[in-house]
Amino acid sequence: MTQLTVIDESGSHSFERVGFGNLGVSANIFSHATGWTLKAEGLCKDEVCVPVRDTATMSDGVSIDVAEFARVTGRKTVIDADRNVVALGEQASARAESMATLDAPNFTLPDINGNLVSLSEFAHRKKLILAWSSW
Secondary structure (H helix, E strand, O other): OOEEEEEEOOEEEEEEEEOOOOOEEEHHHHHHHHOOEEEOOEEEEOOEEEOOOOHHHHEOOOEEEHHHHHHHHOEEEEEEOOOOEEEEEEEHHHHHHHHHHOOOOOOEEEOOOOOEEEHHHHOOOOOOOOOOOOO
8 A cells, every 4th residue: 555644743644545535544543643533523633623514525434535634624735646745734723823923933953063952042032043945
């Protein structure tokens, strides 16, 4: 079987693809890896539930379509079908909240000397972040 790699905020997960939907994977394994479960009240993770109008387009009861999951939960998605990789962005509502408060998420990167530096080390100080890429 073909493996599908799904990358989200919790990390990278590999699933065996099944013949449901565009990006079908086992619903039980998906639930175990991501915490999201399709229930009668909708897609749920902990106390949060997202209503699903037509569960038949999302799941056949055994499998779940990752592309439909992303659409219903309001996540931006990048799909590389040739390499069987799906990257799921943060939920739009969570991103909007962080943009409204202008709070940057904490992250850790190496400085020019290779020492790890976290954004939180500069709390209550002005910061300028420069990013560069060769591509």
